[in-house]
Amino acid sequence: xxxxxxxxxxxxxxxxxxxxxxxxxxxxxxxxxxxxxxxxxxxxxxxxxxxxxxxxxxxxxxxxxxxxxxxxxxxxxxxxxxxxxxxxxxxxxxxxxxxxxxxxxxxxxxxxxxxxxxxxxxxxxxxxxxxxxxxxxxxxxxxxxxxxxxxxxxxxxxxxxxxxxxxxxxxxxxxxxxxxx
Numbered sequence: 001x002x003x004x005x006x007x008x009x010x011x012x013x014x015x016x017x018x019x020x021x022x023x024x025x026x027x028x029x030x031x032x033x034x035x036x037x038x039x040x041x042x043x044x045x046x047x048x049x050x051x052x053x054x055x056x057x058x059x060x061x062x063x064x065x066x067x068x069x070x071x072x073x074x075x076x077x078x079x080x081x082x083x084x085x086x087x088x089x090x091x092x093x094x095x096x097x098x099x100x101x102x103x104x105x106x107x108x109x110x111x112x113x114x115x116x117x118x119x120x121x122x123x124x125x126x127x128x129x130x131x132x133x134x135x136x137x138x139x140x141x142x143x144x145x146x147x148x149x150x151x152x153x154x155x156x157x158x159x160x161x162x163x164x165x166x167x168x169x170x171x172x173x174x175x176x177x178x179x180x181x
């Protein structure tokens with residue numbers, strides 16, 4: 001890959017971004033365990049990282065045919081370029097209060113992964129959220145997406161919650177937050 005560039009997404013990027021392989025491959029998951037105490041008055045929730053007996057491929061958790069419509073609703077998107085071609089993107093959404101921005105899309109072409117594009121996109125999203133005076137940035141990831149989980153942890157995001165059976169494929173959504181300046 002030549003020099004990596006990050007810039008705001010333009011309409012001409014969208015067909016190529018829609019064509020990216022959004023799936024992930026993983027041999028590790030964050031497994032959810034819920035324990036209920038006596039009389040349903042106590043609930044204990046725990047996650048543990050579990051190594052799978054073999055790699056699994058997880059499809060993108062959103063409807064790929066609705067991507068273009070979903071992207072119109074994004075507050076901001078950045079595209080990563082390699083050899084001046086789109087190789088990945090990040091999409092943010094301002095939800096509810098103006099104090100938080102959510103990262104709802106983060107995808108990099110499989111052959112370009114582990115080369116810094118996701119980290120650069122995450123840095124661009126952080127800069128954008130700080131410039132808009134958001135107090136925190138929230139990253140959403142599938143429990144099977146160990147690469148996204150580790151990227152969040154490496155980038156000073158902290159686990160802050162989950163939503164069971166959130167995605168179309170019934171996977172658990174994990175939420176990580178980062179306090180901004």
